[in-house]
Amino acid sequence: MVRAREEGVPLKVLGRGANVLVSDDGFDGVVVRLDHPTFRKTTRRGTRLQAGAGVDLIPLARRCSARGLSGLECMAGIPATVGGSVRMNAGGRFGEFSDVVRRVDVMRPDGQCEFWTPDRCGFGYRHSNFGDNLVLSAEIELHEDDPVKVRRKFDEYFEMKRASQPLSEQSAGCIFKNPNGHSAGALIDQAGLKGMGCGEARVSERHANFIVARRGAKASDVLRLIDLIRERVLALFSTQLETEIDIWRPCGLQWRGA
Ligand SMILES: Cc1cc2nc3c(=O)[nH]c(=O)nc-3n(C[C@H](O)[C@H](O)[C@H](O)COP(=O)(O)OP(=O)(O)OC[C@H]3O[C@@H](n4cnc5c(N)ncnc54)[C@H](O)[C@@H]3O)c2cc1C
Incomplete structure (x- = not known):
């Protein structure tokens, strides 16, 4: 991370990539994945968990639910x-990740590590202050409850999704x-855009705020569809839609020696 900064090379962190769209031309910088065992470890003390940035969220949530x-x-x-999920403050109508976060261990772009309290994290709706800092x-602070009840709630939310x-x-x-x-999905639905496609990308019939990609879909198909949706929703409802996904594009980096 420090080396990339010194060399002026852009750096991005990839989690599971569930919220990222990479341009067809790729990204010409360094991509970091925290999948070393150190970052995939969870330790528990009572109702407090210390979870590494690379830990998979759904299995973690399922294990916690099963243990009450x-x-x-x-x-x-x-x-x-x-x-x-820390960076995006992932969540939905039943809660957000920030509800359970007590402290975040962060590495700054200059390589210094520090602890951030929730106040400093600046959590909001799909928002945080981490910027170029690495989580x-x-x-995480949880609370004990009847395992059957907690597991039932987990299964219920999963089914609803x-x-x-x-x-x-x-x-x-x-x-x-x-x-x-407003619900972005409801606006897109009311605009009659469910099922509309560009190339192999389509507005989902099940949830209008999802674009589903079939085999052979290009990022450019998705980006064109995003522009079309924005234009229609703006024209019909005077509402400017802001993307939640993170779009990675080439930044025109001139590699040394290239
Ligand atoms: C089917 C489906 C359903 C979804 N449902 C929801 C939902 O209900 N609610 C919701 O909030 N989201 C939802 N999402 C979006 C996605 O799951 C969340 O945004 C999730 O938090 C992304 O986590 P990730 O590890 O995949 O991060 P990535 O997609 O890899 O990265 C997301 C952003 O976080 C940054 N980042 C990743 N790891 C770190 C790190 N260690 N330090 C600093 N920055 C980092 C990345 O650089 C990027 O900017 C859904 C996605 C899919 C595909």
Whole structure:
């Protein structure tokens, strides 16, 4: 990370990539994945967990639910690593990751490590203050409850997601953030855009805020569809949709010696 900064090479962190769209021309920088065992470890002390940034969120939430540790059930059906969910403040109508975060272990771009309290993290709706800082791990506070009840809640949320979202198809989740109090999916649906396609990318019939990619789909198909959706929603409802997904594009880096 420090070397990349010194050399002026852009660096991005990839979790599970569940919220990332990479341009057809790729990304000409360094991509870091925290999948060393150090970052995939979870330790428990009472109701507190220390979870590495590379830990898979759904299995973690399922294990906690089965042991009667409540607080992560709302993460059922959200494909993510702990690092990605901290950075995105992942969640939905039943709760957000920030509800359980007590402290985040961060590496700054200059290589210095520090602990951030929730205040400093600046959590909001699919928002945080991490910017170019790397999330290394998070301390999570859960509470004990009846394992049967907690597991039932986890399964219930998972079923609700399965019923309303195209979980078995290729997508990056919700493409747009919900604009002040409105549902982006409802606006796209009311605009009659369900099923509309560009190349092999389509607005999902099941959830209009999802774009599903069939085999052979290009990032450019998805990007064209995003532009079309934005134009129609703006024209019909005077509402500007903001993307929730992170779009990675080449930055025109001149490699040394190239
Ligand atoms: C089917 C489906 C359903 C979804 N449902 C939901 C939902 O209900 N609610 C919701 O909030 N999201 C949802 N998403 C989106 C996605 O699951 C979340 O945004 C999730 O938090 C992404 O985690 P990730 O590990 O895959 O991060 P990535 O997609 O890999 O990265 C997301 C962003 O976080 C950054 N990042 C990743 N790891 C780190 C790190 N260690 N340190 C610093 N920055 C980091 C990346 O650089 C990028 O900017 C859904 C996605 C899919 C495909």
